[in-house]
Every structure is written in structure tokens, then in C-alpha cells.
Amino acid sequence: MSDVTGAELRALMARVPSVEKVMASTEFATLIGEFGRTQVLAALRRALDDWRGHAQAGAASVSALDTAQLHANVDAALRQRNQARLRSVFNLTGTVLHTNLGRALLPDEAVRAVMQALTQPANLEFDLDTGKRGDRDDLIDELICELTGAEAATVVNNNAAAVLLTLSALASKKEVIVSRGELVEIGGAFRIPDIMSRAGAKLREVGTTNRTHLKDYDEAIGPNTALLMKVHASNYAINGFTKEVGVGEIAPLAHVRGLAVAVDLGSGTLVDLTQWGLPRETTVRETIEAGADLVTFSGDKLLGGPQAGLIVGRRDLIAKIKKHPLKRALRVGKLTLAALEPVLQMYRAPERLAERLTTLRLLTRPMADMQAAAERVLPVLQSAIGARYEVSAEPMFSQIGSGALPVDTLPSYGLVVRTADGKRGGRQLLALEKRLRELARPVIGRIADDALRLDLRCLEAADEAQLIQQLTAEAAAHPDDGSKGARA
Numbered sequence: 471m472s473d474v475t476g477a478e479l480r481a482l483m484a485r486v487p488s489v490e491k492v493m494a495s496t497e498f499a500t501l502i503g504e505f506g507r508t509q510v511l512a513a514l515r516r517a518l519d520d521w522r523g524h525a526q527a528g529a530a531s532v533s534a535l536d537t538a539q540l541h542a543n544v545d546a547a548l549r550q551r552n553q554a555r556l557r558s559v560f561n562l563t564g565t566v567l568h569t570n571l572g573r574a575l576l577p578d579e580a581v582r583a584v585m586q587a588l589t590q591p592a593n594l595e596f597d598l599d600t601g602k603r604g605d606r607d608d609l610i611d612e613l614i615c616e617l618t619g620a621e622a623a624t625v626v627n628n629n630a631a632a633v634l635l636t637l638s639a640l641a642s643k644k645e646v647i648v649s650r651g652e653l654v655e656i657g658g659a660f661r662i663p664d665i666m667s668r669a670g671a672k673l674r675e676v677g678t679t680n681r682t683h684l685k686d687y688d689e690a691i692g693p694n695t696a697l698l699m700k701v702h703a704s705n706y707a708i709n710g711f712t713k714e715v716g717v718g719e720i721a722p723l724a725h726v727r728g729l730a731v732a733v734d735l736g737s738g739t740l741v742d743l744t745q746w747g748l749p750r751e752t753t754v755r756e757t758i759e760a761g762a763d764l765v766t767f768s769g770d771k772l773l774g775g776p777q778a779g780l781i782v783g784r785r786d787l788i789a790k791i792k793k794h795p796l797k798r799a800l801r802v803g804k805l806t807l808a809a810l811e812p813v814l815q816m817y818r819a820p821e822r823l824a825e826r827l828t829t830l831r832l833l834t835r836p837m838a839d840m841q842a843a844a845e846r847v848l849p850v851l852q853s854a855i856g857a858r859y860e861v862s863a864e865p866m867f868s869q870i871g872s873g874a875l876p877v878d879t880l881p882s883y884g885l886v887v888r889t890a891d892g893k894r895g896g897r898q899l900l901a902l903e904k905r906l907r908e909l910a911r912p913v914i915g916r917i918a919d920d921a922l923r924l925d926l927r928c929l930e931a932a933d934e935a936q937l938i939q940q941l942t943a944e945a946a947a948h949p950d951d952g953s954k955g956a957r958a
Contacts, residue, residue, distance in 0.1 A: 482525045485532055486518060487540075497541040505548050513544045513551075560911045560937055564882060564925030566832050567871035571914065573770040573777070575828040579812040580775065587808035607792070609807050613814045617740050618754045620765070620782035624792050625810070626699050626800040630660050631879045632766035632779030637669035637697075640764075640787065641793035644696035645674045649682035651714065654702040662701055662734075671696070681713040687720060691727050698724045721761025730763035730787060738767020739779070740817050740957045741761055746824055746834045749878040754782065763787060769806075772870070774829035775813035778808050833870065833880065839909035840883035841865075843934055846894070847926070848885055850938050853945040857904060860890045863910075868927045884925040892918050909940055 492514060493507075501510045517540060524530040533539060559571060567573045576584075586592075597604035607624050613625040626632050635735065637646065653675065655661045666673040674695070676686040687698055689900075698720050717733060724731045741749050757765050766788055769778030781791060791797065802810075814825050824830050833934060844863035852861045864886045867879040882954055887902065889895030899922050906913035915924040929937065 475796060476933075478699050480702055482530060482532070483522065485535055486522070487535060487537070489514060489518070489781055491787065492537055492540060495537050495541075498544075501541065501545060501548065505552065509548060510544065513547050514540065515862045517543050519549065519903050553871060559914050559932060561928045562884065562913060562915045562924040562926065564866065564884070564916065564923070564927060565860075565871035566829065566868060566928060567771055569871070572599040574774045575808055575832075575873075576776065577774070577813065577816070579816070579826075580809040580952060583808040583812050584805050587804045592804055592808070594807070601867050606801065606807060610814060613811065614780060614782060617814060617817050618765070618782045618915065619758045620754075621785040622788035623782040624788055624797070625769075625778045625779060625802050625807070626781070626797070627802050628777055629734070629738075629766055629768040629779040630665065631738065632781045633662075634665055634793055635794060635796050635800055636732055636764060636766060637666060637671045638796050639791040640704055640732070640898075641696035642670035643672075645672045645692065645694050646670050646697045646699050646732075647674045647676055647690050647695060648699045649677045649686070649715070651677065651679050651682055651712075652703060654701055654703060656712050669829065678713060679864040684715050684719050684723060687715065688723055691723075691729065695727075695729060697730055697732050699732045699734070701734045717757055717760040717762050717832060721763075724763075725761070725832070730784070731761060732764040732766070732783075733762045735765055735767040737771035737773075737879065738765070739772040741820050743772070747889055748833060748880075758782070769810055769813075772829070773813065774827045776809040778802055778806050778810055823952075832930075835885055835927055837865075837881055840929075843926045843929055844885055845940070847929075847934065847938060849940045850945070851885060851887075851924075854948075855887065855905075855943040858890050858898070859887050859902065862886050862888075863869060866923060866925055868925055880927070882925050882927045884923060884927075887922040887924070888920065896920070911936065913937070 472694060489511070492503070494510060498514070499509060520708060521534055534543070536547075561568055561571050563571070565571075592607075593604070595604050595606070596602075603759065611623040614643055615621065627634055634772055637878050648662065653662050653673075671741050672689050672694075676682060676690045686858065691698075700717060700720065721731050735752070735754060735757060736756050737751065738755055742750075742753060744750050752768060762783065764781060766779060766781050766785035767773070769775040769780060781788065813827070819826075841863065845857050848861050848863050855861070862885070863883065866882050866884050866886075868882040869879050887899070889898050892940075899917050899920070903915065903917060903922055914926070915922050917923070926934075
């Protein structure tokens with residue numbers, strides 16, 4: 471960089487081409503066709519203004535004013551500006567239902583239903599039998615009741631909304647009794663006490679953190695009690711000297727005292743997962759049969775569907791919930807309903823779930839498949855990241871995620887990246903992790919025990935082919951010259 475004289479600067483500025491001449495060029499006609507004249511013109515002007523600034527600082531290159539170079543610069547700027555913020559990534563974290571990565575992946579049937587709802591009018595609130603206005607819950611409530619054994623059902627946009635709506639409709643200005651051991655906080659600072667407060671209900675804590683007895687509930691019931699509530703410990707477990715009162719014990723007490731029992735199941739599975747070798751989780755039907763009057767659960771966790779909160783239970787209570795003003799504010803749109811219905815229909819044929827439902831297929835993926843994938847990806851990854859790193863295929867453990875069965879893990883297989891010199895490589899591994907995140911389709915792994923771990927449980931065949939193609943291109947773009955690690 472050097473200072474330029476006034477004459478030199480005027481000479482440089484004289485080289486700046488006419489904006490209209492550049493816009494009329496063949497190269498820019500292609501850009502205009504793709505991005506529109508308004509965006510291209512603004513980007514070209516920014517590029518020329520940047521060049522003028524560099525010229526004044528003595529750091530401008532006349533070659534940057536060539537139409538071809540301007541086209542390249544403007545093209546790159548426009549593509550970066552128009553890149554979607556919501557992007558596909560490779561989930562190699564080992565967490566199947568990863569909250570930050572979108573939780574459950576929808577099966578093909580649900581995707582097709584959403585596409586149809588996006589492109590064609592649908593009977594969202596239109597009763598085809600009567601020709602009159604209908605209730606959008608009617609599209610799926612019969613199916614939900616069939617699968618859960620509940621009398622009625624309604625759907626809102628997530629399980630937090632389901633809990634909020636239930637408490638607002640049934641316990642405003644009244645007490646709700648909850649065990650201290652169930653006052654959970656989950657991701658995003660969702661806390662049961664805070665939700666109680668926002669719903670206008672008064673929390674009545676009973677028992678202790680590790681032990682709660684039926685008599686604790688009995689002694690807490692008073693004239694202002696509205697509900698007895700149980701909350702699934704979605705992201706922690708208490709072990710050792712513990713005591714929990716089950717729904718089957720609480721329900722008779724509540725019903726004798728003229729009260730209802732509400733259960734927040736969190737993930738809320740509809741089938742017994744142990745038939746596929748997965749950890750045990752109480753089903754929604756079992757909770758209803760145990761005496762729960764209302765059950766809330768998520769649609770996008772163990773259920774394997776879109777983000778939604780389902781409320782099932784007694785017909786009179788569901789009717790009261792649906793009449794509450796918050797119901798309209800929290801209701802789901804046609805895309806959620808379109809995706810949810812085919813997912814629920816899959817549960818009518820539970821013997822086929824493991825092959826059809828994406829979430830269950832990933833949770834039950836054979837170890838041999840993941841090991842074979844690791845061996846195929848390993849040499850390509852090694853070539854892409856260079857000689858300063860060493861990649862190995864190793865067994866590891868996945869987790870279900872999103873608060874489902876928090877202490878249970880699944881045997882898995884993946885790739886482990888360490889520094890080739892065997893030393894602790896904190897900065898190098900962080901730099902490599904960042905580099906993988908910056909790929910066209912970001913690769914998301916996790917750093918643990920002085921290694922970058924890429925769990926391949928969620929890498930199915932189509933994604934594996936794309937990952938190998940992307941890593942192959944990365945290796946070709948940056949041939950390993952022995953110093954590749956410095957670039958990582």
C-alpha cells in the first residue's frame with residue numbers, strides 16, 4: 471500500500487467503467503436473469519465503490535475493473551447475500567433428535583403430504599361431508615384417539631405450548647400440585663415454575679427432590695387445588711435413595727377428591743420401544759390407562775413427526791381447552807397437520823415402523839452398517855484434512871436426544887480425528903471443526919477427549935455419497951502438501 475498523487479488518482483478513477491456499460495454486457499445479463507436488475511446494480515455499485523476506496527489508499531488493481539473480474543466479484547457477493555440462512559447440514563454429533571439441528575427427520579410420506587399442502591388448496595377448516603366450516607383438529611383427532619386410547623385430542627405448535635394452554639384453561643388462579651423432583655428446566659430455559667406463573671396458576675410443591683410420597687399429594691390438596699400434575703424428567707435422572715408416585719397411585723386420589731391429573735410426558739412415544747432393543751419409555755396409552763385425565767407430548771421427538779404439541783384425554787377437559795382464547799394463538803397450520811397425519815398413520819402398522827419411520831430407523835441402525843460407512847469415509851476425510859491429523863474408525867455411543875431417555879446411550883460407530891503428533895490439539899481441533907462447518911453443506915460433529923468425533927449413526931446412504939463427494943472436492947481444491955493442517 472502506498473500514497474498516490476492527485477494526478478495518479480485521477481488517472482485511476484478515469485479507468486472506472488460506466489455502470490450502464492457493464493450492466494449491458496453479456497456476462498451481467500446472465501446475473502440479471504438470475505438475481506434481478508435491482509440486486510445486480512446495487513452489488514456492482516458496491517464493488518466499484520470498494521475499488522475506489524482501495525484506489526485512494528494506493529491498493530487498487532486495474533485488472534479488477536475488467537468486466538470478467540467484476541462479474542466474478544459481483545457473482546460471489548450476490549450468492550453469499552442470497553444464501554439461505556436455514557441450511558442442510560450433516561448431523562454427525564451422535565444425537566439423533568438434536569434440538570439445534572431440527573430434531574426428527576420426516577419420512578417421505580410426510581414430505582409428500584407437505585408438498586401437496588404447499589401447492590394445492592386443502593380442506594383445512596372445511597367439512598367435506600356437510601359443506602360447512604369445520605375444525606382443523608378434526609383432521610387428526612380421531613386418529614390420535616385411536617392410537618392413544620384417549621376420548622379427545624387437540625394439537626398446538628409444541629409441547630411447551632400444550633402445557634401452557636392446559637394450565638391456562640384449567641388452573642388459572644388456582645393451585646397445581648407438582649413434586650419437587652419434577653420441577654424441570656429443559657433447553658431454552660423452559661421451566662415448569664415459570665410456565666405455571668405465565669399461565670396464571672399457582673405452583674404447590676410437594677415432597678423433596680429425591681423422594682415424594684402419595685401422602686404428600688393428599689395433604690397438599692385444598693379448596694383452591696385445580697390439578698395434580700406429573701412432569702417427565704426429560705433431561706436428567708435422579709438415582710439412589712428415591713421415591714416417585716406413579717400415575718396409577720395419584721389418579722385414584724385425585725378422582726376421589728374431584729380433581730384431574732395432567733401428565734407432561736415430554737417425548738411421548740406411542741409404542742413400546744423395547745421391541746426394537748431400545749430403552750423402555752412409558753407410552754401415551756399406558757399413561758391414559760393408568761388414570762391420567764390429560765397427557766401432553768411432543769410430535770417431533772420420539773413420535774418422529776413435525777414440531778407439534780399434542781393434548782389428549784377426557785372429552786370435557788379437551789373441550790374446555792379448545793375454547794380457551796390461547797388455543798387460536800397456539801394452533802398449528804396446514805403444513806404441520808399435513809406432516810403429522812401420515813406419521814400417525816404409520817403407527818397403525820407398528821411392525822413396519824422401523825423401516826418407514828426415519829427416527830426409529832436411525833435409532834435402530836445396525837452397528838455393522840455404521841462401521842462399514844466409517845471405513846468408506848475414512849480415507850476421503852483423511853485426504854481432505856491433511857497429514858497433520860490422523861483419522862481412525864472407532865466404536866462410540868450415540869444418544870436419542872431432545873430430553874428423551876437422557877441417561878441411555880446407543881452403541882454406535884464413527885470417525886475420530888486427533889492431531890498426528892499425539893499431542894493435545896485444542897486449537898487445531900477447533901480450527902478443523904470450524905473448517906468442516908464452513909463447507910458447502912456443513913459437517914457438524916463434537917469435540918470430546920482431545921478428539922473431533924464424527925458419529926455416523928445419522929449418515930444414511932444418500933448423505934454418505936454427498937459427504938464423500940464434498941470431501942473429495944475439498945481434497946482436490948487443497949492438495950496435501952504437508953502443511954495442510956496449518957490451513958485447517
